[in-house]
Amino acid sequence: MQRSAVGQAPAIRHHSNRWTQASFAIVLREKRFSPAKLAALIEVASQAGLEASVVLAGTDLDINSIADPFTLTSPLQFLSAARNALREYKKSDLGVQVGRQMHASSYGMYGYALLCADTMASVFDTAVKYFELANGMLDLCWETREGVASWLFPQQGELLLPEVDEQLYHFLVDLQFAVHVTVTKDVMGTWCVPAHAAFTQAEPPHAAVLAEVLECPLAFGQSRNTLSYPAAWLSRAPQLANPITAAQVSTECARLLETLRWQAGVSRRVYQELIRTPGQFPAIEQIAESLCMTSRTLRRKLEAEGMSYSELLTSVRKALAIDYLTTTTLSTEDIALTLDFSDAVSFRHAFKRWTGKTPTEVRQNRLTLVGGREDDR
Incomplete structure (x- = not known):
């Protein structure tokens, strides 16, 4: 993506989130990441007197598996552990304390790619390009505007x-701020601290801890969560910059990313089969055959991932229904037919069960268009 010169229209680089709410729920369950982030959470919680077993309750993990570098964990396991820790942790600074424990070396090949990038701008671009390797909880986006390079973090309502x-x-915002600052200093040097940090929340009790870790002026009650650096620094070289090694490591990151996508859990592969031809939903036997296994084996694999064929089919139909209602003028009857319902009544009942709303309530603005119909009600 091309960059804009200082003073021109901002150039935004972001990790494009291709997932719907339904498919993202599948991705969250996939065990693809090292336990490094969970280990940092356990370390901070332990220092506060919390037992690891309390933090890890309901995650199917224990302290031994967290200590095993070959354990693979899922984003959902981290979120579950974070919720457990937040219930017991007595202060408000858990996120920033965990984030300051995370270094470039915590991220394997992804962290190495950041360390040997040739410029600070390349570091930021690499962070975005291979974001799926990092077990990040918040989507990544950065821009240059009026001499400032800023990371932008999503609002609560934008999260999947x-x-x-x-x-x-x-907690997640504080964690991301602290990780960004800590890793950026690992890469660029301790001199490279932000120019400014803005938070949407009101000033929290741990504002002094945030100021200590971020080492920059803080503003609270702002419209966006942003972390900003002088854009003039983007051309500076990291401490360990090496263009040749950077190219080699980038190739390896691309290979790892492709491998992760290829080895995605069976739930995601079934989901992809179901959305391949909207309206023509293959039976589980057909999908099993395309995945070179029996339907019995497929059911067993789905169950191991906490999913079933019927749940996935419902997720696909729900996602498609919402898309059709909000982006087209198809009638309820047409949508029902497209989603393989016997009639519009069955579709309306199912949609109400899925979302708690009627198709009309979701399509309020659409009813004023030429294609809107009374029978959508």
Whole structure:
């Protein structure tokens, strides 16, 4: 992506989130990441007197598996552990304390790619390009505007993560701020501290801890969560910059990313089969054959991932229904037919069960268009 010169229209680089709410729920369950982030959470919690077993309750993990570098964990396991820790942790600074424990070396090949990038701008671009390797909870986006290079973090309502209340959201934001600052200093040097940090939340009790870790002026009650650096620094070289090694490591990161996508859990592969031809939903036997296994084996694999064929089919139909209602003028009857319902009544009942709303309530603005119909009600 091309960059804009200072003073021109901002150039935004972001990790494009291609997932719907339904498919993202599948991705969250996939065990693809090292236990490094969970280990940092356990370390901070232990220092506060919390037992690891309390933090890891309901995650199917224990302290021995967290200590095993070959354990693979899922984003959902980290979120579950974070919720447990937040219930017991007596202060408000858990996110920033965990984030300051995370270094470039915590991220394997991804961290190495950041360390040997040839410029600070390349570091930022690499962070975005291979974001799926990092087990990040918040989507990545950065821009240059009026001499400032800023990371932008999503609002609470923009998250696809399930059941994120205000406390967990602020934990994730604090965590991301602290990780960004800590890793950037690992890469560029201790001199490279932000120019400014802005938070949407009101000033928290741990504002002094945030100021200590971020080492820059803080502003609270702002419209966006942003972390900013002088854009003039983007051309500076990291401490360990090496263009040849950077190219080699980038190639390896691309290979790892492709491998992760290829080895995605069976739930995601079934989901992809179901959305391949909308309206023509293959039976589980057909999908099993395309995946070179029996339907019995496929059911067993789905069950091991906490999913079933019927749940996935419902997720696909729900996602498509919402898309059709909000982006087209198809009638309820047409949508019902497209989603393989016997009639519009069955579709309306199913949609109400899925979302708690009627198709009309979701399509309020669409009813004023030429294609809107009374029978959508």
